[in-house]
Amino acid sequence: MLVTLRTLCLCGFLFLCLEGVPKPLERFEYARIEMGTRFRIVLYAEQEERARQASQTAFARIEELDRLLSDYRDDSELNRVSLQAFDAPQVASPELFGLLEESIRLSRLTGGAFDVTVRPLVELWREARQTNRLPDPEKLARARGKVGYRNLLLNSRTRSVRFARAGLQIDLGAIAKGFAADQALEALQSCGIERALIDAGGDILVGQPPPGKAGWTVSLKVRKGEYRDYLLANQSIATSGDEFQYAQIGGHRYSHIVDPRSGQALTDSRLVTVIARDAATADAWATALSVLDLERGRELIKGLNEVSARIALSSGEVLTFE
Ligand code: AMP
Ligand code: MG
Numbered sequence: 001m002l003v004t005l006r007t008l009c010l011c012g013f014l015f016l017c018l019e020g021v022p023k024p025l026e027r028f029e030y031a032r033i034e035m036g037t038r039f040r041i042v043l044y045a046e047q048e049e050r051a052r053q054a055s056q057t058a059f060a061r062i063e064e065l066d067r068l069l070s071d072y073r074d075d076s077e078l079n080r081v082s083l084q085a086f087d088a089p090q091v092a093s094p095e096l097f098g099l100l101e102e103s104i105r106l107s108r109l110t111g112g113a114f115d116v117t118v119r120p121l122v123e124l125w126r127e128a129r130q131t132n133r134l135p136d137p138e139k140l141a142r143a144r145g146k147v148g149y150r151n152l153l154l155n156s157r158t159r160s161v162r163f164a165r166a167g168l169q170i171d172l173g174a175i176a177k178g179f180a181a182d183q184a185l186e187a188l189q190s191c192g193i194e195r196a197l198i199d200a201g202g203d204i205l206v207g208q209p210p211p212g213k214a215g216w217t218v219s220l221k222v223r224k225g226e227y228r229d230y231l232l233a234n235q236s237i238a239t240s241g242d243e244f245q246y247a248q249i250g251g252h253r254y255s256h257i258v259d260p261r262s263g264q265a266l267t268d269s270r271l272v273t274v275i276a277r278d279a280a281t282a283d284a285w286a287t288a289l290s291v292l293d294l295e296r297g298r299e300l301i302k303g304l305n306e307v308s309a310r311i312a313l314s315s316g317e318v319l320t321f322e
Contacts (some may be wrong), residue, residue, distance in 0.1 A: 023047065023196065025211045030055040035177060036072065037201030038272075038274070043188060044195035044210055054191035057276060058184040068096055069176045071119065081161055082170055089160035097159045099172060099179055100152065102226045106284055107149035109300060114288035115260035119171035120146045122258055125265045129247040129256070144263040174257075178238060178283025181205040185279075198279070203238040203286075205279040206272075222273055223312040236279035240286035241271035257290045267292060269314040276307045285309065289321075297321060 004233040025044040028051035030312045032039055041058055045051035068077040090099070102114035120143035126137040135143075151165040172179075179202040185207055186198045194208040197216050206216040215231040218240060222228045230237055242255035247265070254265035272289045276282040289309055301309050301321035308322035 023258065026050070026051075028055070030059070031305040032059050032062075034059065034119075035070065035180060035200075037067045037177060037253060038199075039184070039201070040186065040197075040199035041188070042197040042199075043193050049117055050191070051193070053134040054188050054193045054225055057191050058187040060179045061183050061187040063096060063174070065180045068093055069099065069172050069179075071171060071173075078170060078172065078270055082163075084167070086163040086166045086168070088154065089158065091160045094159065095179075095183075096192060097154070097161070100154055100161060100170070102280065103175060103284070104149055104154065104290060107112075109297075110288050112149065112260055113291040113296075114174065114284065115147060115149050116170055116172065116175075117147050117149050117152055118258055118260045118262055119169035120144075121124065121260065121263050122171055122173070122256070124257065125247070125254065125258055127161055127285075128249065128254065128265070129245065132247060132249055134254075140263050145262075146262075147260050148310060153276075160301070174240075174287035175280055177285040178203055178220075178236065178279035178281070179302060180277035181236070181283075195204070198315050200279065200283075203236070203283050204232075205282075206232045209233045214319055220273060221271070222310060223316075223318070230275070232275070235275055235277060237273065237275050238279065238280040238282035238286040238288045239271065239273045242266065242269055243271070254292070257287060259291050271312040273310045273312075274307065275309075281307060294319065 023046040025046060028043055028045060030041045032097045041055050043051055067120055070076040071078055077093055081092055084090050091299045107116060123144050124139060128135050146167045151163060151168050153162040153164055169180055177200040181198040183288050184185055185199045185205055195210055196207045198205045204218050209215045215233040218230045218232055218237060219227050241252055245256035246255045253269055270290055272286045274282045274286040298321045301307055311319045
């Protein structure tokens, strides 16, 4: 599918080259609901037709990824693999396998603060948000027992996935949107579009800057009521926090992010902003730093290349890690 669309884009590009002198670049903007969120693409192109074609290629790629990675779709590759991976190793697509590899790497690095098998806990807390009642402690204990990235076994030689424990479930919610943004930008680039911004429901990835500019100005909420402008080029910025998805129960605000080690939803209302080269990294680290002990988070970010973070604590204190 991608190859066909790529060829289409290439043909369009060749046609335009043959047409003669390049025209000045114009700004185009497109939006679609994908992966349960609003994806927005802003790009600069010489011609509307080319911009439209490129954006369609990018949206098609996002849709394709959703078909692979969604935990909402019964027929997604993720759900199909999950259903059978305890009985026998399941060969996965390069996309799913790559994301699982990256997730496990992060899980190890963060000592399980980030855990791609956290889904049973996430589901209980999702229910809590809907019913406004805390999860039953017994159910919580049982769900906790089902969580553990060490039970997710990957064989990179055969690109296969195996569950060492029945009932293991995978949740790519902390990284998939970022990954989709990365892939969407690549799709635009394959169509010859370099000056582009992808907004994956608030997680932003930018390529080359708009014509004549040093970067894209991205305005993001960094604390309640406080916005900050970032000037970015070939970078991504992602935020995690309890801004939109939370349950207010018994005087506490429970986030949609769960600490897999305790089974508890986060209640400390951090707002984490991460800048990285690619969106999967920014997205995943924003979630990981929401869970991690602050000092450990600082150490880990220090050890990474081209990743920086800003954490606004509910006390009003703001920490910068780089
Ligand atoms: P984000 O909005 O990027 O911070 O991702 C939050 C989503 O990641 C949640 O809705 C869950 O699907 C998933 N999630 C929650 N807690 C964790 C965790 N500790 N590790 C990995 N994924 C998580
Ligand atoms: Mg995330």
